Amino acid sequence: MVKTFGEFLLFMQGMLFRKERFTVLWQRTLDEAILIGIDSVFIVAIVSAFIGAVTCVQIAYNLVNPLIPKSTIGFMVREMTILELAPTITSIVLAGKVGSSIAGGLGTMRITEQVDALEVMGINSASYLVLPKIVAAMMMFPLLVILAMVLSITGGYLAGTLSGAMSAQEYIEGIRSDFVPYNIAFALIKSVVFAFLVSAISSYKGYFTKGGALEVGAASTAAVTNSIIAILLADYVLAALLL
């Protein structure tokens, strides 16, 4: 465990040491941003809209006390979405989609000697392949989380109003009450940390793949599992530190 962590730190250091030209890395970062960000919009949209809708319906189902105003449903959907569901669930979904893709891609490059080909050319393969992925993930995860927040709250609105659990006015009143802007900042800080964890852990797992196709699959699985565990641990640590 300690050895693996040490290797991971050395891998991160090697990525930052003797970097390739800025223009090359920037172009690669933009390419990765499309793969990580744009290509994930659909799954993030679907997941967040439904989570918002289900959250709203379930809160409405449980809030049967007539003394509690209906606007509380909107308030709770907003708080849950911003603080936890949007950053954490989106990052877990992305750990599955992006993490496995990163680990699988790098693992395949490793076993087909493409990484060696870069090294023989005198190119720092970690810097060329991994750094753009991490930077792109740290750029795109917050944007996806913002999208998830908007769609989740919208999903809650649609579910709540269409099912007749509350009126549109009550929902909007709820999502506007006692708003703490810092919660948005907190969610975005979490998303950046989660982005780093998912991309770095998945890259590490993929980059050091040894063997054949079976090991590439194993590396992808390990990348997703480890990323999710890291997200949940970091989620707790950040909540304890920043809230």
Next chain:
Amino acid sequence: MIEVHNVQKSFNGNPVLKGITCRFETGKCNLLLGGSGTGKSVLLQCIVGLMKPDLGSITFDGLVFTNNKVDIKQDIRRKIGMLFQGGALFDSMTVYENTEFPLKMLTPDMSREERRDRVEFCLKRVGLENAGTKMPSEISGGMKKRVGIARAIAPNCTYLFCDEPNSGLDPATSIKIDELIHEITHEYGITTVVITHDMNSVVEIGDHIIYLHKGLKLWDGTKEEILNTTVPELKEFIFSSSLVRAAKKVDEETEGGLAAIVEVAPEKDA
């Protein structure tokens, strides 16, 4: 010239290279010959820097590569072209982009037009001028090797390393790849190192041959000298090769008629 001095490498206490000292001559096709598991690939990986030897030194034209500063190692590496066993082409790039890649990365001062001219020249040189838009998944094994060669020579490499260039190819394609490597070596005066266990390659392109056996260098010399070797392991290796066995069998079955068959065989260029 590449000089290897007393290179040793072991894995988990199991020695693979047991102090190899040899030199690869400039402007020649240097063949690293040997059976499977004799340490050829490990030696090659040590030479190109993909693996660090436990002991010994490697110099490129007098410049020490092992244990030198990263910048110096980097400068040497940028003079190296390598053809990998499976081609190691970048899956996400076309044949043209694969060939252009080292130029983009290693020669930032080169203009787009200069790069295009160089890529077109290299692809033409390996006979793939019409395959530039194809993806690696759309081309054959032989074509992949050719693209690998084009990519290796694109940045005007000084040293060319080929890891079993004939593996997985049919005999006719193997000969073409061998000839291409040989021609390029002599045309540009580069130091080429080819890993092989194929006697066809020895006969075709072996200017200088180094024979490895169980992690040791047992013999080195020219292709003219190899058939007269007195080293028992090398003799066994040569006479167990399919080329020699087939020739022997044909000669026996036709009662010395091999010479007659060779006489009527088509010329290379026919």
